[in-house]
Amino acid sequence: MSEKQCIKTPPITIASGVNIIKYACLADRCQEGFEKWGDARRHMKNVCHVEGKPKMSDSAEKASRFFTTKPDYVDPTLESRFSGKLKTDHAPSETELVDLVKDYYSKGSDSENHRKHVMSRVIRPTYGHFEFHKFGFGTFEEFSKRHGLEVYRN
């Protein structure tokens, strides 16, 4: 652990979900992010003492990796609970799952043929490939019944 290690800046997003962090410090261990290139450069020079002339494109690339996709930090309890398969940085709440399912059902026709693909078309692509009960809300059938959602059987 270096004393100069920077404090991690949480991903900052505006309402539309567009990331406003465009540049990241290029020091290996640093996860500091900046809105402005000037601030990023000053930080690299004065705080992390990055050697040479930092490249704007490298910094932007690192920022897009750190601040718009899955963060580098993974909660170890989530890691074991989902066997490392959870794609998001937090487990969804029950409400989030209900909303996701309802949203999916509302987008298709009313047919069972549409509903039965909810796992493969929306839940797994969003959260990863693992059994539904790992979310902690029972099986998909139990979860659906509890929320008055249409139930299908695999």
Ligand SMILES: [Zn+2]
């Ligand atoms: Zn830094």
